[in-house]
Amino acid sequence: EFRGEGRGSYIFGMSIHNTRIERLWFDVTRGFGQVWKNFFMDLEVHHGLNPRNPMHIWLLHHLFLTAIRADAEMWVEAWNSHTMQLPRGQTNAKPREMFVFSMVENGPRGFAIDEAEEEGDFSAYGVDWDTINDPPLMAHFHEQNPEEAETPELENPRPFLPNAPSRMNQVLCEAPNCPFPDNYVRMLDVTLAQRVDVCSVHMEVRRLVWLEALSLCNYI
Numbered sequence: 001e002f003r004g005e006g007r008g009s010y011i012f013g014m015s016i017h018n019t020r021i022e023r024l025w026f027d028v029t030r031g032f033g034q035v036w037k038n039f040f041m042d043l044e045v046h047h048g049l050n051p052r053n054p055m056h057i058w059l060l061h062h063l064f065l066t067a068i069r070a071d072a073e074m075w076v077e078a079w080n081s082h083t084m085q086l087p088r089g090q091t092n093a094k095p096r097e098m099f100v101f102s103m104v105e106n107g108p109r110g111f112a113i114d115e116a117e118e119e120g121d122f123s124a125y126g127v128d129w130d131t132i133n134d135p136p137l138m139a140h141f142h143e144q145n146p147e148e149a150e151t152p153e154l155e156n157p158r159p160f161l162p163n164a165p166s167r168m169n170q171v172l173c174e175a176p177n178c179p180f181p182d183n184y185v186r187m188l189d190v191t192l193a194q195r196v197d198v199c200s201v202h203m204e205v206r207r208l209v210w211l212e213a214l215s216l217c218n219y220i
Helices: 019-046 054-081 095-106 135-144 182-195 203-219
Strands: none
Touching: 019 054, 019 135, 019 203, 054 095, 054 203, 182 203
């Protein structure tokens, strides 16, 4: 009822309230995302990738989507296992430990607040001032969200709707249809595996995989 797909969840608010997730995206980009971005840009500039061609996008998905997911899972495993430096007075712990011990202590859904808390200054609620004052993190955020750089961070452009954004950021990613019959795809995979190392994790080899696959698709 409260978890899983299809619930329409959306995290929004002024940029100063989303700095924790922005920090996570910063780490994801630095951890493996930038490598793939540079790889695809190199294919586009030097090796025939046309990002407006749905067939090229299908080929990218077919060749590299599994590898991207593997990199993401490896990064998640490493991040959940790294020790976080917590505020003074708290014992440093790994994210996985914090998650498990929190459920043991508070239950899977946390605990109900019996007494109403005093309402404070909502404009400052959840603001991570350390992140706000970190130029590299904020530069990364503004690079990905240029419209936020034009609005003062503490200024609410819609004062009568403090909990709603002016627009919802979204990237619609519809997977392109496969242009070949199943037997052609199998032939492509078999022939490609005979010519290049399709299991290599090196980007130089993956570049050869793309070039060979593109050539085979043009031949088919």
